[in-house]
Amino acid sequence: MKTNSGRIRIKDIAEMAGVSEGSVDRILHNRGKVSAKSEAKIRAVLEKINYQPNRYASVLALHKKYTIVCFIPQTEQNEYWTIVKSGIDKAMEEYQNLNIQLQWCFFNQFDKEDYTSKAKSIDIDANDAFLIVPTFEKEASDLAQRIKNAGKQFALIDAQLEDATPLCYYGQHALQSGRMVAELLLPTLKKQGSILLVRGSNELQNLIQRREAGFLDAIRHLAPQFDIETVNQLKDLSPIAEGLQQQRYVACVVLNSRAWQIAKILHDNKIQLPIIGYDSIESNVKALQQNQIYAIIGQRPASQGFRAFKSLAEYLLFNTLPQTVNYVPIDLLLRGNIDYYSDLYFG
Amino acid sequence: MKTNSGRIRIKDIAEMAGVSEGSVDRILHNRGKVSAKSEAKIRAVLEKINYQPNRYASVLALHKKYTIVCFIPQTEQNEYWTIVKSGIDKAMEEYQNLNIQLQWCFFNQFDKEDYTSKAKSIDIDANDAFLIVPTFEKEASDLAQRIKNAGKQFALIDAQLEDATPLCYYGQHALQSGRMVAELLLPTLKKQGSILLVRGSNELQNLIQRREAGFLDAIRHLAPQFDIETVNQLKDLSPIAEGLQQQRYVACVVLNSRAWQIAKILHDNKIQLPIIGYDSIESNVKALQQNQIYAIIGQRPASQGFRAFKSLAEYLLFNTLPQTVNYVPIDLLLRGNIDYYSDLYFG
């Protein structure tokens, strides 16, 4: 009877319940038009057998097409968001055969106006689900609200969003990653001095703020004797000339993904300073390999994109609900393990 | 014509080449019985269209059943191999619907005789592919040879095997991981002394040897001033009593997954010593959280099992060839990132 290695099919359920396949199908999909009596019989069977539909057959028979819009920062080659994008592309590959379509919408991550207008241009009704990077909080909330009002779902990556109710979120625990930076840095510091903290320009972003909060918190608790000197930008040495002259810096922490730039400036001026930065983008990796950066914190960008997209696709196709909050690991990259690191581990 | 969002089906290829679906199918599967003329026409079409079969339809129509034997160490709850096993189980889930079956074969990792006899008991002909942990080199080679002689494929995880030609290998670069331990340890050492190196009992294993070689190599180059004292076993303090009395130890490195045991012994005797060990098994994680271990090197055991199994399944179902050598990342786990670590990131 059961042809497929003992797996139970709709046909089998129908037989067990003494009804037709159609009725079982209607119950499974809540499509109504089943008498209370039949429903009871079917549900009784379902309760004891734990039916797992054959997803292959399911996908094949499903004619409906879904479009997922991915709203992420536009990106140059080898930058952070390129990696996120590659993760989404990779996930898309798995669904290329059927039913899922991908629609990109890119915004300028340094331009709030652009974010707003691009967000507005997204046609909620014409699409089915949304993968969103909430770079600008207020504007992202508006978008989230519009999606919810249309009764549709969205996934968040990179940063969370207050009061929003996404289908799922994938990102790093930014506060803890900041603490981690401190934990990693402290054992390497042999003498007293100041730690130079670079926020990067134009960073009002939540994520960066939380990293900073975590770092400051950890230093305050673990090694309050260190001073922290914060700069927002570091295109040349002028903002830190005085500190350099006094030789008071013992380390440098860069909270965005452009540690390689800081490393270059310092290196070009023959200043030795352990630097810790974020994100294993190519330039950072190179700087790490060349010993211009001491450590990188990784946050699995490809994995974030991959998993968020996949969650949306699975939701659309099979109504599967993912875990809501998903923190990615805080990866620690030093010279010794950078060559074998990859966050493209999708099996 | 092309119903499925523009994707090209066998039917379309047949039409383009002016032959029947059956002939296209025979070419795609190298099943012969196609004239040279037809073959040429079909291949011409295939060359320019990059045909990607619909895997869902493919799997659904495939009636052949395959069995994959997984030959791994037997394991207690929460030990290392339990995690590997969970990765394999996870991969199996994806194929549960169709065609792939999983057959376990467990061996005692501390008993070569057992490995030999269990390996012999595997019926090569009755199964289709094999996932193998080559704990004992010579014996594993024999098994690999038997499999190859039968014209079948196997995947290796954990350690590589000289002269064997597996379909794929997943594991850590053990030598480099040993170097990594040194790189991680050195900045934390404030004073001179000896480093205690624990091999663990009964470890003739290749993997452990390579870790040790990497570690020694790195120390020799980076900090030759440190002495290394090696012990094979450490059930109590007696083997290191003298060193302790002289307070010459500055750190402890444990090359197997039982760092938590060493940590416990030292902690129970109120000896403070930074310990670095391998593998994020529960006991080690706990010891790390309780500050009894300084760092853990992770090697993504679940990912190894998952990916190796999946590679075999994909090979059997679709003839897909995976990359042959796959090094997993060398994960660095400290107190600050252990809570967010997971190697079960399968999307």
Next chain:
DNA sequence: AATAAAAATGTGTACGAACACATATTTTTG
């Protein structure tokens, strides 16, 4: 050249789920 044998080619069915549509049963209504 006729026939047998071999090779090539085309067709039909199955896989399991989804869903449209035809048929059967119950309920409502005059």
Next chain:
DNA sequence: CAAAAATATGTGTTCGTACACATTTTTATT
């Protein structure tokens, strides 16, 4: 209580691939 309407139920087709089998064409043999 019959006819109409509403609801319930069952059946058949579809998705794209795999593969068995029937049919046609080519090649070999006498």
